[in-house]
Amino acid sequence: MRALLIALALASPARAWRLFGEPSDGKVRPVQVLNDQGKPREVLAALTPQFIQTLRGTDLRQAYILLGDSHDRLGRADEAVSDYQLGVALFPNNVDLLVRQALLLHREGLDEQAKPLFLRAIAIEPRHGNAHQGLAEIDRTLGFLDRSATHYEVALAALDTNASLWRDYAEVLLSLREFKTADLALRRSLALEPKSPDAHVLLAFARRAQDDYAGALDDLDAAIGLGAGVGARRAKALFLLEAGKPEQAGAAADEVLKEAPGDGAALWVLARAALARGDVDAAVGDLRQVKAVEGRNAFAAQAAKALTAELLK
């Protein structure tokens, strides 16, 4: 038996390690300390090719992670990808390296390359939260909302204290028109991060989808109170219009216009409020102010033009 193990070790040292676990001499520990202190340049200076040649097992694996992490912190994403690629080539079943490489590729918009790596990671560790999160985001971007929701659910089982992950999941549910579940997910997010204006805004959309306009407006007010930008005010003006309160909607639109002059949605609300009063001239006047500028208001301008034409018939 011993002879067999010796023969195995001689024939394939890398594989033989696995019989006993990957060795570590702790040589990389001082470099890890530099990394923890947020000193990526020092980490890169310490991890010279000559030094890396002396490493083995977990030390070697950790060295590639530190290299990739440091290059990434310095904004050198392409070099970070190369580091992780080398690491993955040496340690093909290491989930951490696979996921790091995949996340970086995903962040750089290279989803076609990232997706197979995430899939490899979950083949090794089926409930790896970050890998499922990555897949959820890729599927969401491509339009596979059901699959995205499923990946988010697995990711949340592992990362259930991540408030923004609950929000991302809720957004997918809103797109799938699963409003009640989205509502619940957003309440989990708010329980973790009560002062998140984004969560309040999304919850407002979930409640409005369930025809709870009073609740939706409360949430928009909460978001505005927590510093949400003009977008939340804009949503409030439109929701008030939908709730059959054109005068209040008009007042909310005026607030938006103070912050964002020429805002297409606010002018639309004013025009609709004028129409509700029976004042077609005022409505046309508001609609004529909607102009597409620098990529903004493109659709609003088209809609305003179409409605103006209809009103002047």
Added chain:
Amino acid sequence: MTRRLVLALSALLAALPAAAAPDLSADALLRDHLWREVRTASPDRRPKVGLVLSAGSLRGTAHVGVITVLENAGFPVDVVAGTSMGAVVGAMYAGGLTVNQLWENALAVKIDSGNDLSARRLISLVLFDSLLSSEKTELTVRKTIGGKTFDQMKKPFACVSMDVYTGEAIIFRDGDVATAVRASMNLPGIFAPLEYRHRYLVDGGVVDYIPVDAARLLGAEWTLASVTENDYTAVRPKSVLDSLEQVIDIRGSFLSREQRKQANYLIEPAVGTIGMFEDARIPEAIEKGVIAAARRLDGAEQSLILASLPKLAPAWQGGAK
């Protein structure tokens, strides 16, 4: 160490693009607001919406992906028209199959499951000039939606075939659906013309590749066409059948140029390189349908909103909501 790794991964994830705040721009919010109104409006307050599914043999399974995205978005579809594979998918959708059932049926398609395209039959076709039967298409549709007639469909439906003697496009809107779908997906040169209602019928893709006209006949005022054309520049025919399909497709595509202009909105899944017999690529075709439709969804909503404004506006005037 593990805790540090999780924290580092979380930092990497935090920088990812998909974890963005909701889009609250003027355009996005106004579209969302008006789309809600269009989607929930009674049918008389918006144009009648026609979904048009083009021909395209196995590439046409991409229509299933397009329908998936439309259904998820709650996109109103009032009538459905299809040609060839578009007729098969359209019949199943208009017949009431759910999106999941459409996926199951599409993924189960084999080149010899809906047609008589077994190897033995193909040899017979080549050696003895003996055309095959498309009866299996009819049986598949009948098994899937039952023996429905057009007036029993969940949504009004039409499909197109061609009279091989006169070259006329024949639009079916009544009678037995499965037979009409068989006639619509009846590739000339491979399958024997179907004798039905005193006509000899072959695949409608030859004359009506994108059947916008059929949707209009059903009353559609605004049409969204899912088009799955061949990419002739990328595909080199490998067999007699490939060549035949390509010629038919090219002819159909030339004729469809005008139909493209008649459709109000186009979604074109990138399935041009998927060949007639590549059933292994059906999952890819469906996925490309999802991707293409997801990318074009906002535009489709905007187009339908703008077309709906003349019908929506009267209710907004003088104290109306």
